[in-house]
Amino acid sequence: MISSSPRDKLPQLARSTPQALLDSLARHPRRIMAGVGVLLLGTGVTAFGIAPLAPDASLLPVHEVVEALPMRPLADLGVGTVPLTLFRSDTVRRDDTAQSLLQRLDVRDPAAVALLQNDPQARQLFEGRTGKLVTVETNDQQALQRLSARWLPDDGRVFQRLVVENGPEGFKVRQESGELTAQIRLASGVIHSSLFAATDAANLPDSVAVQLAEVFASDIDFRRDLRQGDRFSVVYETLDADGETMRAGRVLSAEFVNNGRAHEAVWFEEPGQKGAFYGFNGESSRKSFLGSPLEFSRVSSGYGMRFHPISGKQKAHLGIDYAAPTGTPVRTIGDGVVTFAGVQRGYGNVVEITHRDNQSTLFAHLSRIDVRTGQKVSQGDFVGAVGSTGASTGPHLHFEFRIKGVHQDPLEIARQSENIPINQAFRARFEAVAQQQRLSLNAAATLQQASAE
CATH class of the missing domain: 3.10.450.350 (Nuclear Transport Factor 2; Chain: A,)
Structure with missing residues (x-):
């Protein structure tokens, strides 16, 4: 008869059902607990046996070794003979001068500053619209080798390019156009x-x-x-x-x-x-009429009854007011003919356009008028700019729509137009x-x- 130790019985117990485990525990509590104790003791001994016996690395002495290495001159390696070119880019700001722009681009070149100040073509960098893109190339002495700038003269599909290059004969400037x-x-x-x-x-x-x-x-x-x-x-x-x-x-x-x-x-x-x-x-x-006479803007006062901002009384507002900065372009919402372009009492500068089927539109408080009486206009054409002329508390566009002289809600007209x-x-x-x-x-x-x- 071969007997087995409690340690040998544990794998059998582990493979048995939960009920069998409970029964065995009830019949042999001491044997099973002794087997568990032997296992834990053996594991502990094993863990102790494989624990590192080497000394703690943090307690070991540290030695610093400093050794001088021979360095060959950069010229011997060919590095000093290669010209170094640095590239930088920025945009022209509203208050920029030739000196401030080149300084921001890290160019230290008095001759380049003088050129940008005095050359008629180069001075265009600081004229007209701001935001011109400028790229410079300098050598390791921060002297200007090349400057190129690009900008849009208008809203078309052509751009202007200004190029300044430093060659054996000094700086040369040229201006080009590109698509x-x-x-x-x-x-x-x-x-x-x-x-x-x-x-x-x-x-x-x-x-x-x-x-x-x-x-x-x-x-x-x-x-x-x-x-x-x-x-x-x-x-x-x-x-x-x-x-x-x-x-x-x-x-x-x-x-x-x-x-x-x-x-x-x-x-x-x-x-x-x-x-x-x-x-x-x-x-x-x-549609035959645009939804707004301005490129998307905030409606500050809609069509209908309101408290008048000047009189302070309840009064029908027979148009729509669009809040926008002075100078914002105003466009006609439909094809028509300009029937009035001038000044009208509290409306200040006014443009009135007649459309087909006895329909008309009116634009008031304009800062300027860009059309003349009798001129034909097409949908989207600019007729003036937002202002604050006449009885106005601030820059905005007052816009009206009429059918046979009767005021209508412009937003509803735009939605219903064919x-x-x-x-x-x-x-x-x-x-x-x-x-x-x-x-x-x-x-x-x-x-x-x-x-x-």
């Missing part, structure tokens, strides 16, 4: 508080955010209709010069989901005509553009989904 290169960009976002907060979070340029609002202004009241969770996707272009983005271009397609309803638009230009936005089904989203249809002769071309933009817009929509995940 901007269009690049496609995708973006998407979700509304949490406001449209512009969401577009900022999506890193959309302000001009693209404005266009996005304008595209859907006739369908969505961005003051009252926005909901948390509304989302947008947009495909737009940027205009680049020498690989640097100079400005954002046009929105090419967009989708805005407001309160569960999707609004879509794609840009299409008929040959010889002004471009417009259309739905992907080919229905025009261009769509301008696409020419069927260009339908096939439109379908090709729409198909490509649909793919790009779908890709833009996945950006927000990927970000959320």
Whole structure:
């Protein structure tokens, strides 16, 4: 008969059922507890046996060895014979001078300062618009070797390039023109508080955010209709010069989901005509009247009864006031003819335009007037600029819409105005553009989904 020790019985107990373990514990309590004790003791001995017997490394003495190594001159290695060129970039600021700009670019070159101050072409860096992109190349003595600057003379697709180069015969300056290169960009976002907060979070340029609002202004009241969770996707272009983005271009397609309803638009230009936005089904989203005479702006006073800011009395407000800085361009919301351009009592500088079907619009408190009586204007043409002339408490645009001389709510008129249809002769071309933009817009929509995940 072969007997087994309590230690040998433990694996058998471990493989048995819970009830068998309880029964064995009840019958042999001492044997089992002794076996457990032997196991624990053996484990402890084993642990003690493999514990490190070497001394603690932190208690060992530390010796520092310092040894001088021979160094070959850099010239022997060929390093000193290679010219060192440093590159730096910045933008021209409003109060910049030749000295302040070059100092910020870490250029220490009196001759270069004198050139930028005195050369007629070089002085253009500090004239006109600020924000010109400037890149300099200097040697290891911080002397200017080359300067190049790029800027946009207007809102077209051409940029100006100024180049200053230092050669054996001294500095040479030349100015060139170049074509901007269009690049496609995708973006998407979700509304949490406001449209512009969401577009900022999506890193959309302000001009693209404005266009996005304008595209859907006739369908969505961005003051009252926005909901948390509304989302947008947009495909737009940027205009680049020498690989640097100079400005954002046009929105090419967009989708805005407001309160569960999707609004879509794609840009299409008929040959010889002004471009417009259309739905992907080919229905025009261009209406006979724009939703606003300003590129997306805050409505400071709506249509209807209000307390007059000057008289302080309750009075009907027969138009809409748009808060905007002085000088903000004002545009006509539809095609028509200028029937008045001058001064009208409390309205200050005024432009009035007559449209078809006895409809007319009026723009008041303008800082300047850019049209003349009898001039034909097309939808989107600029007619003046925001000001505070006449009886006004601050810069804003007062805008009115009338039908047969009777005032109407301009926002309602814009929403109800008819769509301008696409020419069927260009339908096939439109379908090709729409198909490509649909793919790009779908890709833009996945950006927000990927970000959320």
